[in-house]
Amino acid sequence: MLGAASWSPLFEPGFFSSEPVHVALAVGAIAAIVSGIVGVFTVIRGQSFAGHALSDIGTAGGSAAFLVGASTLYGFVAFNVVAAAVMELIGIRKPRGRDLATGIVLGASLGLAALFLYEGTISSSTTGATVNVLFGSIFTLPPGITTVIAVLGAASVALIAVLYRPLLLSSVSYELAAARGVPVRLVGAGYLLALALAVSMSAVTIGAILSTALLIGPAAIALRLAIRTGVAIFLAAAVGVFACWAGTLIAYDSTVWAGGNGWPVSFCIVAVIFVLYFASGVVARLRADRRRTTTGEQPAVTTPVEVG
Amino acid sequence: MLRVTDVSVSLGGRRVLDRVSFSIRPGEFCGLIGSNGAGKTTLLRVILGLIAPSGGRIEVAGGTRSRRNPQIGYVPQKIALDSDMPLRARDLVGLGLDGNRFGFSLPSATRRIAVDEILEAVGATEFAEARIGNLSGGEQQRVMIAQALISRPKLLLLDEPLANLDIRSAAEVVELLARIAAEQGIAILLSAHDMNPLLPVMDRVVYLADGRAASGTTEQVVRTDTLSRLYGHHVEVIHVQGRVLVVSGAEHQAHHGHDPSPREP
Numbered sequence: 001m002l003g004a005a006s007w008s009p010l011f012e013p014g015f016f017s018s019e020p021v022h023v024a025l026a027v028g029a030i031a032a033i034v035s036g037i038v039g040v041f042t043v044i045r046g047q048s049f050a051g052h053a054l055s056d057i058g059t060a061g062g063s064a065a066f067l068v069g070a071s072t073l074y075g076f077v078a079f080n081v082v083a084a085a086v087m088e089l090i091g092i093r094k095p096r097g098r099d100l101a102t103g104i105v106l107g108a109s110l111g112l113a114a115l116f117l118y119e120g121t122i123s124s125s126t127t128g129a130t131v132n133v134l135f136g137s138i139f140t141l142p143p144g145i146t147t148v149i150a151v152l153g154a155a156s157v158a159l160i161a162v163l164y165r166p167l168l169l170s171s172v173s174y175e176l177a178a179a180r181g182v183p184v185r186l187v188g189a190g191y192l193l194a195l196a197l198a199v200s201m202s203a204v205t206i207g208a209i210l211s212t213a214l215l216i217g218p219a220a221i222a223l224r225l226a227i228r229t230g231v232a233i234f235l236a237a238a239v240g241v242f243a244c245w246a247g248t249l250i251a252y253d254s255t256v257w258a259g260g261n262g263w264p265v266s267f268c269i270v271a272v273i274f275v276l277y278f279a280s281g282v283v284a285r286l287r288a289d290r291r292r293t294t295t296g297e298q299p300a301v302t303t304p305v306e307v308g
Numbered sequence: 309m310l311r312v313t314d315v316s317v318s319l320g321g322r323r324v325l326d327r328v329s330f331s332i333r334p335g336e337f338c339g340l341i342g343s344n345g346a347g348k349t350t351l352l353r354v355i356l357g358l359i360a361p362s363g364g365r366i367e368v369a370g371g372t373r374s375r376r377n378p379q380i381g382y383v384p385q386k387i388a389l390d391s392d393m394p395l396r397a398r399d400l401v402g403l404g405l406d407g408n409r410f411g412f413s414l415p416s417a418t419r420r421i422a423v424d425e426i427l428e429a430v431g432a433t434e435f436a437e438a439r440i441g442n443l444s445g446g447e448q449q450r451v452m453i454a455q456a457l458i459s460r461p462k463l464l465l466l467d468e469p470l471a472n473l474d475i476r477s478a479a480e481v482v483e484l485l486a487r488i489a490a491e492q493g494i495a496i497l498l499s500a501h502d503m504n505p506l507l508p509v510m511d512r513v514v515y516l517a518d519g520r521a522a523s524g525t526t527e528q529v530v531r532t533d534t535l536s537r538l539y540g541h542h543v544e545v546i547h548v549q550g551r552v553l554v555v556s557g558a559e560h561q562a563h564h565g566h567d568p569s570p571r572e573p
Contacts, residue, residue, distance in 0.1 A: 044393055162410050169407035172393070172400065175384040179356045180408040223392040227439040230412075232394040 012253045024138040024248050024265070026146045030153040031201040032214060032240030037160055038198040039219030039240075040233050041191060045171045050087065050192070052212045053102040054199040057083040057109040059208040062133040063116035067123070072133055073145060076200035076208070077152065083109065084196040088189045136207035136266045138248070149201055156197040163190050168229060205244065206266035214240060217273035221280040243272040309334045309495035310355065310463050315364035317350055323519055324350045327364065330514045330523035332495045334462065337486055339506040340499040342516030348499040349385065351516065352465050355497070356382060369462050381456030381494075385467040389448055391441035397451045398423050398436045404455030422458060430454045430484060446477030450484065457488065464488070466498040470505055478505045485509075503530070504551050530554075 015021055042051045061079025062072040083105050090104070113133075120129030132140070160167070166187045170177035178184045195215075202211035222236035247269030255262035310332045317325040324347045332338045342348050353359045355366055357377065369379045381404075389395075395403075401423050406413055413419065427436050432450045435443055440451060449469050456464055466485070470478040486509035489496045500506060503513065503526075513530065514523040515538060522529050522538045529535070530552055532545045543556040 040394070044388075044390075046388070161412065164412040165403065165407050165409055168395075169403045171388065172395070172403065173384045173387045175353075175358070175386065176382060177407070178358055179380070179382045179384070182408045220392075223394055226394055227396055228399065229394045 010253075011249065012256050015249065015252050018252075019143065020139045020141075021248065021252060023141050023143050023146055025245060027141060027149050027201075028138060028205050028244030028248055028269075029241045030146075030149050031198075031205040032218070032244045033237040034153045034156050034198045035202045035211075035214045036218045036222070036236030036238070036240040037157055037233050038191075038194050039215040039217075040222060040229070040236050041160070041167060041171065042195060042215060043219045043223055045191075047195070048212070048216050050102050051195060051199060051215050053087075053106045054080050054083060054196055055203055055208050055211040055215075056106055056113075058200060058203045058211070059133055060109040060112040060116060062203060062208055063113050063120055063129060066129045066133060067116050067120050071142065071145060072137060073148065073200065073204045076203045077197065079109065080196035080200050081193065084192040085189075088192055134207050134209050135264055136203070136205055136210065138205050138265050139251075141204070145204075149204070152197050153201060156194040159190055159194040163187050163194075167191055206269050210266045210270055213270045213273055214244075217270075217277060218243065221273075221277050224280045224284040239273075239276060243269050243276065246272045309336070309369060310497065311367040312351075312355070313365050313367075315351075315354060315361045315366060317347075317354055317359060317519075318362050319350070319359075325354070325361070325521075326519040328514075328516075328519075328521040329364075330512075330521060332463070332497060332512060334495055335489050335493040336511040337489045337496045337506075337509050338498070338512040338514060339503055339510045340497055340514045340516065341501070341503045341506075342499075343501055346516040347519045348516055349467055351514075352382075352467050352497070352499060355465060356380060378459055379462045381459060381461035381464040383449070383452045383456050383464075383466040383469055385469075385471070387448075387452065389440050389443075391439070393439075393441045395440045396437050397432055397440055397443065397447075397454075398427060400440050400451055401426060401454045401458055404458045426454045426458045427451075429457070429488075444477070445473050446480060449473065449477075449481050453481075453484065453488075457494075462494060464494050464496045466496070468499055468501070470498075470500055470502075475505075482506060482509055507550075507552065 039051075042048055058076040058080045061075035061077070063075070064079070065072050065075025086105055087102055117130050117133065166177060166182040166184075169180065170182055170184050170187055174184055177187075198215060199211050202214040205211070206214055218236040218240035219232075221239050222232040226232035226235050248265055250268040250272070251262055251265040253262075254268070312331065313329050314327045315325055315329070316323065316327055328351060340348050340351065350359065354361050355368070368377055402413065402419065405419065405422060424433070424436075427433050430450045430453050432447065432454055435447055440448065443451065452469075453466075456466075464485075469481060473481065482505050485496055485498065488494055497514075498506065503510070507526065510526055512523065513526050514521050515529050515535065517535075517538050518540070520538060522534050530545055532543065535545060535554060536542045539556065541556065543554055546553045546555055
């Protein structure tokens with residue numbers, strides 16, 4: 001590979017020729033792009049809890065799929081889509097109703113997940129099921145799964161593209177959108193479907209319970225830096241892909257540093273996101289300070305002025 | 309421009325509006341006054357077509373009301389404009405133009421000019437490129453008004469736009485709205501719990517109490533006898549240094565036995 005020698009301190013041998021790494025990079029990138037796009041709306045709609053709930057619900061689906069010998073992806077997708085539909089039916093229109101509905105579905109499915117994981121552990125006599133479902137299986141995915149993920153990813157991105165303006169308007173004000181003739185309920189349901197797919201994909205990548213990190217983290221970073229929706233979405237997707245790839249590389253390389261037993265990929269990806277989130281806070285702060293000094297604007301009297 | 313006739317609304321078995329009637333002509337500035345829970349937001353929602361009335365009729369610009377009426381511009385009370393909302397002032401105004409359409413908008417010169425014009429009209433050009441969440445309450449209201457005006461409505465509804473504004477910003481917003489009503493012939497219906505900031509510009513007032521309404525000019529409505537009849541018990545309208553205070557008290561009720569209200573014990 002061209003330049004492989006000069007890059008060798010960064011990329012451990014075999015990184016670019018390993019089949020599981022190829023699949024991991026492709027699946028991670030798709031999951032990150034979809035999560036970044038959907039995640040921006042999740043954050044501005046204040047539905048992080050729904051996103052997290054879907055990922056926990058997916059745990060039941062993933063473990064059920066593992067139990068019957070299917071790919072966990074199908075379990076995640078099936079359970080998340082059904083859960084999203086149930087959440088919509090019970091009524092997620094009012095914030096309070098939304099939280100209650102999410103809470104009820106969440107409790108029931110975590111109970112199911114406990115049952116399925118227990119059964120899975122008994123039948124296979126390993127803890128593989130638990131680790132696989134909860135913390136992801138990006139290095140052990142069958143190569144054919146990439147196509148399925150690409151199709152699902154394209155579907156949810158297309159859904160967001162179609163709903164883009166009404167979704168944004170109803171995020172600013174549900175009332176205003178309804179008054180303008182936006183079918184707010186339908187738009188909300190469509191968004192929830194895209195969210196369910198995004199969460200499923202990131203559950204496969206970094207595990208069910210960490211999938212919110214890929215959904216919320218890059219979006220939160222982007223929203224600190226971008227003031228336009230389009231830019232925020234692009235940035236969130238880019239940050240997500242970077243975190244996934246950097247995390248995958250670190251995990252791969254760590255097998256050498258750590259002497260055989262490398263760090264889990266999900267840990268590495270989440271760690272990268274956390275570091276970037278911290279850095280984005282510093283950047284946003286520096287920018288605000290610079291704007292204040294260039295415009296000669298004084299800090300408002302009512303806000304406490306920080307010294308130093 | 310707007311004619312509301314005998315409109316009643318029941319929500320959850322409770323009668324929120326009771327045979328409310330009033331009308332607004334083009335270019336008129338009308339205040340919708342009442343305390344919290346008097347039915348102001350419900351009335352605006354009925355006019356917007358978001359709630360079906362249980363009785364009565366509503367005509368907007370000659371036609372009966374329907375949802376997605378482009379004749380009506382709306383500034384809602386609750387808007388989620390947190391500092392992380394990734395929208396510039398001009399983006400929010402753009403949503404007023406075509407936010408109800410599916411897909412996303414491609415940049416176009418006509419769209420940009422339309423947005424620039426309306427931002428200029430409300431005095432928001434200066435902060436057009438700023439993140440909406442970083443603007444002050446008064447600046448955000450200007451942008452929301454621009455958002456409502458860009459679809460060229462004939463009737464503008466505003467739900468408590470002065471709540472949470474300081475006195476000076478509130479006065480500026482009122483002045484802007486009065487100018488828009490006068491210059492563009494747009495009828496304005498603005499809800500508020502305090503009528504004082506509106507007194508200099510209000511052509512008409514619709515006063516709501518317990519779902520019932522009294523309407524007319526300020527002189528006709530904001531009087532001790534009219535409001536006492538509306539409230540069903542004695543209230544006193546007091547003018548102090550150019551401000552109007554509506555005071556009610558149990559001791560007044562006993563004292564003024566001649567109150568014509570049928571609800572008086």
